[in-house]
Amino acid sequence: MTQAASDLVFLVINGLIWGLIVALIAIGLTLIFGVMGIVNMAHGDLYMVGAVVSYYVSKFLDNFWLSLLLGPLLALGLAVPLERIIVRPYAGNPSGSMIATVGLSFIIQQLALAIYGGVPNKIPDPMEASILLFGLSYPTYRIFVAMVSLTILGALWLFLYRTSLGILIRATMQDREMASAMGINTGRILIITFAIGTVLAVLGGVLAAPIRQVFYLMGNDVVLLCFIVVIIGGLGSLKGTFITSLLLCSLEGLLSGFLPPVLARAVTFGLMVVILLWKPRGIYGD
Amino acid sequence: MHEPKSERGLTFKSYFVCAWFVILSVLGVVLPEGPKSLIIHIMALCIFAMAYDISLGYTALCSLGHAVFFGMGAYIFVYSILKGSLGFLLSLLLSLVGGLTVGILVGLISVRLTEAYFVIVTAVIYSIFHLLALNLTWLTGGDDGISVEIPGYNLGVFYLSVYNKSVNYYLVLLVFMATYLFLDILTRSKLGRVLVAIRENEKRASFLGYNVFHYKLSSFAVSAAFSALAGGIYALSLRYASADFFSFHWSILPVVWCLIGGLGTLYGSWIGVSLMYLFQYYVSSWWHFYLLIFGVLILFILRYSKGGIVGYIMERL
Numbered sequence: 269m270t271q272a273a274s275d276l277v278f279l280v281i282n283g284l285i286w287g288l289i290v291a292l293i294a295i296g297l298t299l300i301f302g303v304m305g306i307v308n309m310a311h312g313d314l315y316m317v318g319a320v321v322s323y324y325v326s327k328f329l330d331n332f333w334l335s336l337l338l339g340p341l342l343a344l345g346l347a348v349p350l351e352r353i354i355v356r357p358y359a360g361n362p363s364g365s366m367i368a369t370v371g372l373s374f375i376i377q378q379l380a381l382a383i384y385g386g387v388p389n390k391i392p393d394p395m396e397a398s399i400l401l402f403g404l405s406y407p408t409y410r411i412f413v414a415m416v417s418l419t420i421l422g423a424l425w426l427f428l429y430r431t432s433l434g435i436l437i438r439a440t441m442q443d444r445e446m447a448s449a450m451g452i453n454t455g456r457i458l459i460i461t462f463a464i465g466t467v468l469a470v471l472g473g474v475l476a477a478p479i480r481q482v483f484y485l486m487g488n489d490v491v492l493l494c495f496i497v498v499i500i501g502g503l504g505s506l507k508g509t510f511i512t513s514l515l516l517c518s519l520e521g522l523l524s525g526f527l528p529p530v531l532a533r534a535v536t537f538g539l540m541v542v543i544l545l546w547k548p549r550g551i552y553g554d
Numbered sequence: 555m556h557e558p559k560s561e562r563g564l565t566f567k568s569y570f571v572c573a574w575f576v577i578l579s580v581l582g583v584v585l586p587e588g589p590k591s592l593i594i595h596i597m598a599l600c601i602f603a604m605a606y607d608i609s610l611g612y613t614a615l616c617s618l619g620h621a622v623f624f625g626m627g628a629y630i631f632v633y634s635i636l637k638g639s640l641g642f643l644l645s646l647l648l649s650l651v652g653g654l655t656v657g658i659l660v661g662l663i664s665v666r667l668t669e670a671y672f673v674i675v676t677a678v679i680y681s682i683f684h685l686l687a688l689n690l691t692w693l694t695g696g697d698d699g700i701s702v703e704i705p706g707y708n709l710g711v712f713y714l715s716v717y718n719k720s721v722n723y724y725l726v727l728l729v730f731m732a733t734y735l736f737l738d739i740l741t742r743s744k745l746g747r748v749l750v751a752i753r754e755n756e757k758r759a760s761f762l763g764y765n766v767f768h769y770k771l772s773s774f775a776v777s778a779a780f781s782a783l784a785g786g787i788y789a790l791s792l793r794y795a796s797a798d799f800f801s802f803h804w805s806i807l808p809v810v811w812c813l814i815g816g817l818g819t820l821y822g823s824w825i826g827v828s829l830m831y832l833f834q835y836y837v838s839s840w841w842h843f844y845l846l847i848f849g850v851l852i853l854f855i856l857r858y859s860k861g862g863i864v865g866y867i868m869e870r871l
Contacts, residue, residue, distance in 0.1 A: 370618075492678060503674075544663060
């Protein structure tokens, strides 16, 4: 392979792996919207919380891998009070929930600024090895991230489509009132859904921490990307969100080889506008 | 959402508006320089708040993208003086027209979407413009911004320059009053009534034969135009514009102003602007993490303000 071609492959693979992390986060976002009717502006900040947790765990416990366990536990602890106190009153009210979660986002960011500080930090690569891929030396950790993301997404699919609780969640997604009339405890379903979404976002942050810089505003960029993904793929569509995040992130990865990142983002934005004009509910939206 | 239904509600509205105008006119003579510029900023932001109220309060279009129009207005103003060497009045007019154009373009993309898509798409549009404003420093000057020297008008006996604080004050007051009168007439016209009908029940309005898309688009465009005018006025008073004019604050603050004062009242948002401005002015100076309080405040106001302060008063009249 020529140098130029292998550079391109490298860019696309990088984008694809980033796309798998984004898929984790965006699927949480779309699931929460699909079931609860809530647009969570603070979703990116939950991702940031995950990254900050993995920074502290690798620093003080000297073991990055523990954060894969501690992050989700913290997420579960956070999700229940957040859902009950802040998010629940706005179920089925997209605008209201968006504004409420903007407030939540400010609170999380400022707390992170107060505790963690305003300086970006880097976490050392937990694997410090690389493997040969298409004639390129590629960091093993990124391959590991891809595997973990795929496993989590596969498990989520099995949970939603092969367990009885998953069926209840999908029923609530289709029609909350009807599900409630059928005797499903929708309140419990809402909490479970919000917890799943939060855990996914935090896990995304934990996995991304060694690849990206840990910064208290790192969520803003990701939430923007997730919104574009979700709009193109179709709000509430899991399949659409998954496919779009892979395609969009590979595209952005490829473009970042030629353009400054801002312009690459502007191109994806232009793509979103074109698709919205063509299909106002996204590609896989109903 | 609280229209003055009763005779007494109407009287309250006219008393309130008249009192506000009279007090502002008098304050322009009495106040010293410092507090005067404070009031100038508050009036400029009141224009922004009223413009936003047209969108959220009257049409239930919850946009998180109004920072785009505000920043756009500011930059159009600065550039028409810098590159076009126009006077400040003409530049303000250009801000208004520019805002209208951008509003129509953004509206064409977003207004026909469903509620959830609309909020998200406006938020995405805001983010992209903010990113561009921060990065295209050759155009926007980034965070440092672009300063501008505003030439005055020579009226023979009197040189009309905004560097004279009183001229600046009464110019902003005049634009503020004109905006209120225009928007008040607009909301009481047929157009305004149809907008309220769409807000209350979009389906029914379309069954009655109204083209909901056109009405929403007009509402959004008017709202964008006056937001841009507010941006121009703000840039005129500060004599500069920076990428910060596109920041998220200017998208979320209008929502908070309108919620505090009372949605769909126009004059209610003035109370919201004044309270929030004083809050920011004092709290941000003594606490570094004042955004934390701001976040808590957003949650509380959204949860517990049914009709805002004006709604509270109206219920007791």
